[in-house]
Structure formats: structure tokens, C-alpha cells
Amino acid sequence: MKTATIPSIRVEPAFREKAEDVLGKEETLSAFVETAMAEAIERRTMQREFVARGLASLAQAERTGIYHAAQSIHKEAAERIAAARRKKGKE
Incomplete structure (x- = not known):
């Protein structure tokens, strides 16, 4: 392939x-x-994919009427991060 x-x-x-x-x-x-x-x-690719996931999530919430509070999402993310850190510490 030519450069x-x-x-x-x-x-x-x-x-x-x-x-x-x-x-x-x-x-x-x-x-x-x-x-x-x-x-x-x-x-920029990651940003584009992030926005696409967010828009897809919004569309799903609008379709289903099921929304999740930001506080519960933040709590779940914090728990996942803490678990990953604990796992990394054991390795």
C-alpha cells in the first residue's frame, strides 16, 4: 500500500x-x-461512539418510558470502579 x-x-x-x-x-x-x-x-472516535451510545440510550428510554436516575447510574459506576481496583490490587 502506498503511503x-x-x-x-x-x-x-x-x-x-x-x-x-x-x-x-x-x-x-x-x-x-x-x-x-x-x-x-x-x-474523537471514542467521543463519537460515546455520543452515539448516549443517543441510542435516550431513544430506548423514550421508546420504553424507562428512565434511570443519574444518582443510581453514578453509584453503579463507582461500585464497578471500586471492584476493578480491588481486583487489580489482588493481582
Whole structure:
């Protein structure tokens, strides 16, 4: 498969210097930009999926008339997190 290029962008010299200043040893600016883009793509994909799940949940609640109080959802989430932490501590 052929590779493609990302369009170049113009930035202030100070901004480029800041980016170069945080590069790891042997890391290139191109690799840094590629990593930043990959992380942004992953974050936006997760956000899109989160919103889609929320909208689906809303549609289901509207269809069924069954709603759950935020307090009970938060409590259940906190319990799951605590259980996961306990399990991790035992490993």
C-alpha cells in the first residue's frame, strides 16, 4: 500500500521550537505529529461512539418510558470502579 502525506501547516517559529523542545531522544517532528494525530483520531472516535451510545440510550428510554436516575447510574459506576481496583490490587 502506498503511503500518503499530510498537508503541511504554517506555524510561528516559537510554536515549532516548543514542539521540537519536547521531542524524545531520536524522535522526529514528523513522528511527533503522526502520534499526535493518531491520539486525536482515537479520542474523537471514542467521543463519537460515546455520543452515539448516549443517543441510542435516550431513544430506548423514550421508546420504553424507562428512565434511570443519574444518582443510581453514578453509584453503579463507582461500585464497578471500586471492584476493578480491588481486583487489580489482588493481582
